[in-house]
Amino acid sequence: MINKGNGTIIFENPAEILSYASAVGPKENDGPLKGKFDFAAEDSTLGQDSWEKAESLLQKNALRIALQKGGVSESDIAVIFAGDLLNQCTGSSYSIRDTEIPFAGMYGACSTMAESLIMASIFSHSSHSPGNSHNTIAAALTSSHFCSAERQFRTPLDYGGQRTPTAQWTATAAGCVIVKNADSEYSKSSESSESNGNFRVKINSATIGRIIDKGIRDANNMGAAMAGAAYQTISSHLFATGTRAGDYDMIVTGDLGAVGSGILYDLFQKDGITLKSNHTDCGMILFDLEKQEVNAGASGCGCSASVMCAEILPRITSGELRNVLFTATGALMSPTMVQQGESIPGIAHALQLSAD
């Protein structure tokens, strides 16, 4: 892979997406993307006795279905890159504990799907094993749960705190994407895979973001904390790859919501770029903001992960979208640091997805 500097890499032999799956809670399956998810729980406990265990079970479902759709088994996965919002990333460790897949834990807050998928792409792209096609396959997995996140980051659910207009609703959702080296012999068998439409999805380039902190101290305004990082990462990616915003059919951000998306437009407008025309924010399309009363939109690692798997990737495999810049955004927010008067660092990681 070619390192273009400032976090941008270009894959000469791009990793290809073998399969993907989403798993969500009932509220998520009652919004604009209803019926597009691979798994939708009837209630957000998933029959578990804690929210944390329910979140792990969402992940397990996403992983299980992605494996099924890709026609591969756990033992075919060389490494799984995964993380989530819970302290010590327990959503991931307790779901992956029940597998035998080598596990690299990630922490990128809501940017985790992009971060994990970049790592999986680098791993698949870079590794080869003559005579054995199985082990160039890697997976990216993440999740969030409204109930486990709210009580950890903000207030106990029973407290019934009033939500501010800038607040976002943490998605109860998980997503799993499995990638393989494009040279892998799996290319042949995967053509018949259920998850592949007319087009294959390749990951041509990526940008690992740097931390941008705009001084936001409000734990109920994640969009503002992340917008600067989204601007930085998208700008860096465009510059390093010599592309313009208009070259993409869609520029996707993770969960900026209404507040963060507005700030992002303002930042690009200063550069003379009108981003709004081809921009979509996962946090703006997972829920109906007014009807579902989610204030500024959706958030959480599972937001961009599930929207990617239920909406973005299917539109690329169908050929409707040919060239997409997927930028998941994360607010590295710690209640401890906010209580100490610190501001909230933001980060964003981007992947270029193309129909092939």
Add this chain to the structure above:
Amino acid sequence: MINKGNGTIIFENPAEILSYASAVGPKENDGPLKGKFDFAAEDSTLGQDSWEKAESLLQKNALRIALQKGGVSESDIAVIFAGDLLNQCTGSSYSIRDTEIPFAGMYGACSTMAESLIMASIFSHSSHSPGNSHNTIAAALTSSHFCSAERQFRTPLDYGGQRTPTAQWTATAAGCVIVKNADSEYSKSSESSESNGNFRVKINSATIGRIIDKGIRDANNMGAAMAGAAYQTISSHLFATGTRAGDYDMIVTGDLGAVGSGILYDLFQKDGITLKSNHTDCGMILFDLEKQEVNAGASGCGCSASVMCAEILPRITSGELRNVLFTATGALMSPTMVQQGESIPGIAHALQLSAD
């Protein structure tokens, strides 16, 4: 790189360690490795008004000194892979926030130095940039702090809880390792680098571990929670690389301590392997267990990171050790999950370091 399956990879063109640095607190610099650290704080607050900020400052010192010793600047680092024990990995995000280095957040508990260094090695090994030698450099960084960890994972410091015999003392320490592609033009300039002795250190192979959970539910017995993972990862690495334990001058584990090391010996003994003869545990040599009253030994991400940088790598660069298997171990322990009656998953990642 060649994927051997079960998490093991072999680098055809191994990444090389450009420089490394350790930063510790006063208790750590009062033990058997006294005077070997690059930076030792006079008191564990480092002049900060919170333990979390003190931990970030330890990281900053390790990074700053590693950059100095390697003769490189922040802008030369393509990506930094970092994580720590604090919720949301704030030790890392708040230290890296003040740089412009692209950042990939990791969570591997006390295995973080090995996990991050594997990622940095994969990145350096796999990326090239014709005509520009700078951007094949990547860094791995981690830390822990006794005071920030104890209150987060166990009890408030002021509570003065009695420590059990199996308890380990979280190291107040940070470590940073900078790697480069062995083909990089930096090879020439680095020969004069302070941190390089007679020998260069290459990372020839690595094993990304899988989660092993032996059912331990005691938050004061991390060694037992990690020993099974260490056994699994070391065994996998030996099998995949066709090597025997006796082929290594030293097999290093991260922070199994007295209890975990004993369990590891028993597990290998069942395979007819006497590991004790060439095994060293960082958690057993950072402190004088009796004099410094640390019960079963040291632990924390900073334990294996600082011992690696202060003791293991210098002995490889001097040529005293020629072939080392460095296996950092992590207990993915969550107070929330332990309170819910769950057991503690363990993980271990390994790197083969050789003098060249």
